[in-house]
Amino acid sequence: MKAATVVAFDQPIVVEETRLPAPAPGQVLVRIEASGLCHTDIHAAQGDWPVKPRLPFTPGHEGVGIIQGLGPAVTARTVGERVAIPWLGWACGTCSYCVSGRETLCESQRNTGYGIDGCHAEFALADARYVVPVPDGVPSAEAAPLTCAGVTSYKAVKVSGLRPGERAAIFGIGGLGHLALQYATIFGGETIAVDVTEDKLQLADELGATHLVNAADTDPVTRIRELGGADVAIVLAANPHVLEQAHASLRRGGRLVLVSLPKHNEMRLPIFQTVLGGITVIGSIVGTRADLAEVFELHATGRTQVRYETRKLDEINAAVEDLLSGRIDARVVFEF
Numbered sequence: 395m396k397a398a399t400v401v402a403f404d405q406p407i408v409v410e411e412t413r414l415p416a417p418a419p420g421q422v423l424v425r426i427e428a429s430g431l432c433h434t435d436i437h438a439a440q441g442d443w444p445v446k447p448r449l450p451f452t453p454g455h456e457g458v459g460i461i462q463g464l465g466p467a468v469t470a471r472t473v474g475e476r477v478a479i480p481w482l483g484w485a486c487g488t489c490s491y492c493v494s495g496r497e498t499l500c501e502s503q504r505n506t507g508y509g510i511d512g513c514h515a516e517f518a519l520a521d522a523r524y525v526v527p528v529p530d531g532v533p534s535a536e537a538a539p540l541t542c543a544g545v546t547s548y549k550a551v552k553v554s555g556l557r558p559g560e561r562a563a564i565f566g567i568g569g570l571g572h573l574a575l576q577y578a579t580i581f582g583g584e585t586i587a588v589d590v591t592e593d594k595l596q597l598a599d600e601l602g603a604t605h606l607v608n609a610a611d612t613d614p615v616t617r618i619r620e621l622g623g624a625d626v627a628i629v630l631a632a633n634p635h636v637l638e639q640a641h642a643s644l645r646r647g648g649r650l651v652l653v654s655l656p657k658h659n660e661m662r663l664p665i666f667q668t669v670l671g672g673i674t675v676i677g678s679i680v681g682t683r684a685d686l687a688e689v690f691e692l693h694a695t696g697r698t699q700v701r702y703e704t705r706k707l708d709e710i711n712a713a714v715e716d717l718l719s720g721r722i723d724a725r726v727v728f729e730f
Contacts, residue, residue, distance in 0.1 A: 397515035398710050401450045403441030406666040406711045410638075415511075415519050417465030424479060429513040430456030430538040430702070431713055431726040432569070433632065434481075434655075436510050439714070440658050447508050454543040455481040455506040458515025458534040459730075460599045468522045476534070477525035478690075481680045483510040484521045498679050506617055514707060526686045529694040536553065536693065539725040541570060542680060543688045544700070546653060547630070548573035549681035550613040551581055554626040554651045559581025563624040564603075565614075565640050566631030567594040567726040570653065574651065575601055575630055576698045588614045591721055597701060609639070618643040630654050637661040651675045700729045 397412045417423045427668075435453040457479040461471055463558055469479065472512050485492050485500035492500050499620055506512045511519070528537045541675040547570045555560055562583040571589070575626050577584050579602055587598030599606055607614045607620060623645025629637050632654040638661055641650050650673060665672065682687070701724035705713050713726045 395516040396707060397422075397452050398454070398707055399406060399450050399452055399557065400439045403439070403446070404448075404573040407453075407714070409457055409589070409708050409710060412515075414484070414517055415573070416726040417463050417519055419466040419470075419561075420468060421519050422461045422468060422471050423463035424457065424459040424515060424518050424520055424525070425462045426459040426513055426518055426590065426730050427534040428458045428538040428730070429454045429541065429728045430569075430715060431728065432456060432542050432716065435507060435514070435721070436714055436718065437655070437657075444659075451508075451512040452515050452518075454512035454514035455479065455483075455508070456538045456543070457506070457518055458528055458537045459518070461625050462517070464522070471525065472521045473593065476528045477520075478537055478686065479506055479513050479518055479520045479525055480541050480545065480683070480686060481505050482554050482682070483508070485524070489634075491621055495682065495684070496710065497682050500613050503573060514527070514710065514728060524683065526683050526690070528688050532690060532694050535702060535704060535727045535729060538691065538727050539573075539702055539712055540685065540689050540693060543569040543725060544573050545681035546570055546688050546696070547578050547628075547688040548630050549685050550574060550651045550653050550678040552681075552685070553676055553678045555627060556581045556583045556626050560625035561586065561622065562626040562628065563588055563618055563640065563643055565596045565627060565629045565636050566654070568630065568631045568722070572597055572601060572701055572724050574630060578626075578628075580692065580697055583626070585659055586618060586719055591720055597723055601615070614665040615639050615642045624648055628650065628653060632656045634658065634661040641668075644671070644673055646671045648674075650675055651676045651678050653678050701725065704729045
């Protein structure tokens with residue numbers, strides 16, 4: 395089978411022929427139809443984070459495809475079923491986080507495309523318990539970005555506590571941001587789209603953003619404060635300065651939701667403004683299997699749109715460059 399392999403953190407990704415794996419007990423073998431490119435794939439391939447993947451490995455955690463084989467003891471899934479393979483590839487199922495519905499906080503978890511070979515391949519193995527069925531009527535190329543970009547932005551809006559009529563500022567209108575904007579609208583929020591690229595702001599306008607702020611030529615803090623300040627600021631851009639701008643844009647009692655992971659792992663947090671303003675800072679990681687099922691149902695009923703462009707797996711390095719340079723409006727999806 396063909397697979398994208400990271401052989402070294404300072405080298406391009408290699409697309410090569412590899413052996414077709416066989417499912418072990420509890421696993422399913424999935425023939426991948428679509429696999430979304432996430433910025434986390436780039437961090438993994440470049441070894442950006444403190445805990446690095448073990449080389450060599452196959453990245454990708456937005457895989458959607460058809461189950462082709464079942465390992466021993468698999469009873470909950472069936473051959474021919476279409477499923478999504480998310481970032482949470484395995485969790486212990488017994489710790490306090492798992493049993494309380496917070497499985498994405500499991501300290502023993504293994505992550506697809508990072509600690510487990512991922513979905514940028516013609517076939518992928520996955521734990522049968524952690525794949526999520528994709529509803530009929532949701533194309534695989536649309537389901538793929540929802541598997542991470544969708545569920546991550548949906549979870550960020552959920553944990554923000556956004557209430558109808560509140561003002562939500564979305565910093566970074568890309569693969570995650572264009573979906574976060576839609577979820578904030580579904581939750582009843584007034585939305586502010588913040589980006590530095592006119593094309594992405596045009597996308598936000600098409601998706602119904604209430605206000606647009608081009609941070610390339612306008613101070614977003616000043617503009618958002620002119621609107622009355624944000625009740626919620628969700629940060630999807632991996633830039634510490636943007637995190638600080640988002641914090642400063644909040645009105646009293648506001649909630650700052652951190653989603654992106656800047657390479658250098660720090661931001662300046664003004665303590666006086668945080669304490670006296672009653673600001674809450676929330677870290678939001680990817681959603682659970684239940685969250686992803688909700689994301690799929692919202693999409694199946696026509697509540698959301700996914701903007702993406704398709705590429706072939708052989709084009710993965712060019713797609714990475716395009717994503718890093720901002721030439722991708724929303725998401726790249728590799729189709730097989």
